[in-house]
Amino acid sequence: MNPPAAVLDIRNLSCRVGDRWILNNISLRIDAGETVVLLGRSGCGKTTLLKCVNGLVQAAQGDIVFQGRSTSEWDPYRMRRFIGYVIQDFGLFPHWTVAANAGLVLKLENWEPPAIEARVHLMLDAVGLPPAEFAARYPRQLSGGQKQRVGIARALAADPPLLLLDEPFAALDPITRFELQQHFMELRSTFRKAALFVTHDVREALMLASRIVLLKDGAIDLIATPGTFLSGVTDESRAFLASLDSGTRRVDEPAPGD
Amino acid sequence: MSQRLATEIVSLSFEHLWLVLISIGVAAALAIPGGVLLTRRAGLRRGMLAFANVMQTVPSLALFGFLLPIPFIGGIGPHTAIIALCLYALLPILRNTVVGITGVDPIVREAAVAMGMTPNQILWQVELPLAVPLVLAGLRIATVTTIGTATIAAAIGAGGLGVFIFQGIASVDAAMILAGAIPAALMAIAADEGLEWIEKKLSRV
Numbered sequence: 001m002n003p004p005a006a007v008l009d010i011r012n013l014s015c016r017v018g019d020r021w022i023l024n025n026i027s028l029r030i031d032a033g034e035t036v037v038l039l040g041r042s043g044c045g046k047t048t049l050l051k052c053v054n055g056l057v058q059a060a061q062g063d064i065v066f067q068g069r070s071t072s073e074w075d076p077y078r079m080r081r082f083i084g085y086v087i088q089d090f091g092l093f094p095h096w097t098v099a100a101n102a103g104l105v106l107k108l109e110n111w112e113p114p115a116i117e118a119r120v121h122l123m124l125d126a127v128g129l130p131p132a133e134f135a136a137r138y139p140r141q142l143s144g145g146q147k148q149r150v151g152i153a154r155a156l157a158a159d160p161p162l163l164l165l166d167e168p169f170a171a172l173d174p175i176t177r178f179e180l181q182q183h184f185m186e187l188r189s190t191f192r193k194a195a196l197f198v199t200h201d202v203r204e205a206l207m208l209a210s211r212i213v214l215l216k217d218g219a220i221d222l223i224a225t226p227g228t229f230l231s232g233v234t235d236e237s238r239a240f241l242a243s244l245d246s247g248t249r250r251v252d253e254p255a256p257g258d
Numbered sequence: 259m260s261q262r263l264a265t266e267i268v269s270l271s272f273e274h275l276w277l278v279l280i281s282i283g284v285a286a287a288l289a290i291p292g293g294v295l296l297t298r299r300a301g302l303r304r305g306m307l308a309f310a311n312v313m314q315t316v317p318s319l320a321l322f323g324f325l326l327p328i329p330f331i332g333g334i335g336p337h338t339a340i341i342a343l344c345l346y347a348l349l350p351i352l353r354n355t356v357v358g359i360t361g362v363d364p365i366v367r368e369a370a371v372a373m374g375m376t377p378n379q380i381l382w383q384v385e386l387p388l389a390v391p392l393v394l395a396g397l398r399i400a401t402v403t404t405i406g407t408a409t410i411a412a413a414i415g416a417g418g419l420g421v422f423i424f425q426g427i428a429s430v431d432a433a434m435i436l437a438g439a440i441p442a443a444l445m446a447i448a449a450d451e452g453l454e455w456i457e458k459k460l461s462r463v
């Protein structure tokens with residue numbers, strides 16, 4: 001029996017596009033405050049898994065339970081507003097200002113304009129975009145990193161219990177990425193969300209994860225805490241660890257205990 | 259230029275403008291929603307665009323002629339002309355509406371779905387606003403062509419600046435032809451410039 005606390009419970013999920021199976025028999029639980037990092041090579045199905053959770057892609061088999069209710073029982077529009085989604089390619093509306101983009105879900109949920117404005121300013125501050133400077137800009141007036149921050153503000157604005165983050169820091173220079181990772185950890189301790197965080201960067205996975213879910217060819221290869229992950233239990237996880245800078249950790253070095 | 263000719267130019271210009279405005283108004287009222295509908299139905303799209311394409315290739319004088327004997331639709335007078343002008347104006351508006359909406363970045367559309375927008379909200383808040391510059395370009399093309407084509411409407415008694423042109427042709431009077439052609443050309447240029455200005459203004463964002 002699963003305790004009812006799980007924010008997201010994915011049960012034996014399989015999914016196909018056309019007649020190709022993209023995801024095979026995925027089972028995964030995420031509790032409040034937990035950051036589950038979905039790690040895997042390009043094309044292994046990470047984005048597709050997030051889209052299944054959000055209902056953008058229909059599962060062929062299995063069930064996804066969000067907040068104790070199967071996603072098939074949720075009104076899809078309502079459900080998506082309760083799931084903050086940071087999209088891999090930003091997906092900002094080019095004809096809306098930063099403030100309007102960040103406040104989208106609040107508007108959909110019929111918040112009063114002054115309440116939206118106050119909340120949006122709070123969120124923009126939280127992601128490091130001072131509203132006085134950024135609120136009135138348009139996406140084309142932002143750098144990639146700033147767009148991504150708007151995406152994060154938009155995902156957080158309605159205070160959703162679950163966050164889906166699709167390689168949110170991938171397009172950034174190492175310094176900005178590190179800053180945003182730090183920022184993410186602060187935000188996480190402030191807001192205590194359940195988060196499903198996609199990356200193909202092991203270092204990022206080790207840094208942010210409560211648990212790492214390693215995905216290989218659409219199936220789960222390994223679920224492990226960062227500590228256990230470092231001991232390289234499967235071929236795929238060893239392949240990922242080998243990609244780490246040799247200076248960071250020697251292969252014969254004992255893995256930190258967990 | 260006599261006082262009488264001047265008054266006549268002004269009144270026929272207004273008649274002409276009126277024909278154009280009604281025709282474009284009706285065509286837009288049909289083609290913009292029609293274009294939106296076509297983006298929802300890929301199957302319909304091919305057929306409707308083909309129909310609009312064919313309408314545009316029929317020579318205008320012939321189309322006026324074809325419409326004349328048709329009961330209710332046809333007959334001498336402005337309503338027949340308006341129907342014909344509408345048929346011509348349909349294609350550019352329809353096509354640009356379809357292209358404007360289908361041309362919205364798929365990532366933006368997917369993001370709209372992912373954030374929990376309903377199809378209606380996506381249409382009104384994302385697709386249509388982003389399609390506005392193209393829809394306006396379609397309206398501009400349609401308006402400019404209609405101003406020219408509407409001169410032929412005089413042939414079936416619809417009035418407008420074509421009255422001068424047909425009178426001029428009948429009496430081999432170049433000045434009379436110019437009295438119709440120059441105001442029509444000026445009107446087309448003004449419409450082109452004015453609508454382009456609005457287009458630029460709205461697509462700045």
Ligand SMILES: Nc1ncnc2c1ncn2[C@@H]1O[C@H](COP(=O)(O)OP(=O)(O)OP(=O)(O)O)[C@@H](O)[C@H]1O
Pocket residue numbers: 017022040041042043044045046047048049088200
């Ligand atoms: N709409 C689609 N039609 C056909 N195949 C698709 C579609 N979407 C995804 N795929 C395929 O599904 C597989 C998984 O794609 P997905 O986008 O989930 O990978 P990913 O793990 O997110 O990769 P990346 O790290 O590059 O973003 C890929 O092989 C991709 O080609």
Ligand SMILES: [Mg+2]
Pocket residue numbers: 046047048088166
């Ligand atoms: Mg992806």
